[in-house]
Amino acid sequence: MDERQHSGQNTHMARLTIRINFDSGPAFGPGKAQLLEAIESKGSIRKAAASLDMSYRRAWLLVKAVEKSLGTPVLAASSGGRKGGGAKLTTAGREVVARYRKVEAKAAKATATELRSLEKMVR
Amino acid sequence: MDERQHSGQNTHMARLTIRINFDSGPAFGPGKAQLLEAIESKGSIRKAAASLDMSYRRAWLLVKAVEKSLGTPVLAASSGGRKGGGAKLTTAGREVVARYRKVEAKAAKATATELRSLEKMVR
Numbered sequence: 001m002d003e004r005q006h007s008g009q010n011t012h013m014a015r016l017t018i019r020i021n022f023d024s025g026p027a028f029g030p031g032k033a034q035l036l037e038a039i040e041s042k043g044s045i046r047k048a049a050a051s052l053d054m055s056y057r058r059a060w061l062l063v064k065a066v067e068k069s070l071g072t073p074v075l076a077a078s079s080g081g082r083k084g085g086g087a088k089l090t091t092a093g094r095e096v097v098a099r100y101r102k103v104e105a106k107a108a109k110a111t112a113t114e115l116r117s118l119e120k121m122v123r
Numbered sequence: 124m125d126e127r128q129h130s131g132q133n134t135h136m137a138r139l140t141i142r143i144n145f146d147s148g149p150a151f152g153p154g155k156a157q158l159l160e161a162i163e164s165k166g167s168i169r170k171a172a173a174s175l176d177m178s179y180r181r182a183w184l185l186v187k188a189v190e191k192s193l194g195t196p197v198l199a200a201s202s203g204g205r206k207g208g209g210a211k212l213t214t215a216g217r218e219v220v221a222r223y224r225k226v227e228a229k230a231a232k233a234t235a236t237e238l239r240s241l242e243k244m245v246r
Contacts, residue, residue, distance in 0.1 A: 012145065012146055014144065014145055015144045016141060016142070016230070017142040017143075017144055018140075019139070020137050020138070020140075020238070020241060021137065021138045022136070022241075022245065023135055023137075024135050027140065069245070070244055070245055096241065096244065099240060102237050103238070103241075106233040106237065107230035107233055109233065110234075111225075111229050111230055114222050114225050115143070115226070118143065118145075121193055121215060122147050122193055122194055123193065
């Protein structure tokens with residue numbers, strides 16, 4: 001049962017957004033994580049960008065920004081096969097997304113009590 | 124001793140930025156936290172804005188944004204005294220900053236290992 005519905009007093013929500021700031025380049029946050037995941041699942045930057053209502057150019061710039069921060073490629077061409085010309089994540093690309101999602105999960109768990117208290121402050 | 128210096132291999136840093144998203148209004152992040160703290164220490168919006176190289180108007184809009192999310196005032200006039208016309212934080216104002224700083228600290232602690240791993244990825 002939903003405690004907030006149960007109490008009938010507070011239905012507000014407070015949720016974290018996590019950004020990881022690198023001294024080596026642009027920060028990595030939810031938008032870049034979502035984009036890399038979409039590239040991995042769609043198999044190309046173009047399809048990933050379309051699925052996120054994002055221009056190809058913007059997606060490409062975001063990928064370049066991640067590569068600048070990590071100092072290593074996150075995309076590899078997946079040529080060959082019937083649908084040649086696509087892209088998939090490198091090991092580094094998969095790792096940065098996986099670690100970001102772990103950071104999100106651990107931060108959410110560690111701060112759940114504080115977030116509930118903040119929610120209770122909202123009138 | 125600094126482990127990064129010690130290893131001599133990696134001096135990169137990855138740090139969290141935390142934003143708390145409210146369904147009731149704008150998100151609360153490091154800029155608003157810093158502003159509210161400056162108002163509390165300087166005793167007025169104007170002085171706080173100046174100390175952060177921010178226009179009075181921008182500071183005022185940020186305060187209003189916090190009040191919209193919480194649904195309650197975060198600033199109280201501190202009239203009277205020799206320097207009347209100042210502002211101080213309400214209990215809610217102090218509480219939102221304190222909880223935000225606690226969220227930051229708990230998230231940083233819970234994700235330290237992941238952040239060190241991300242730092243090691245940077246070339």
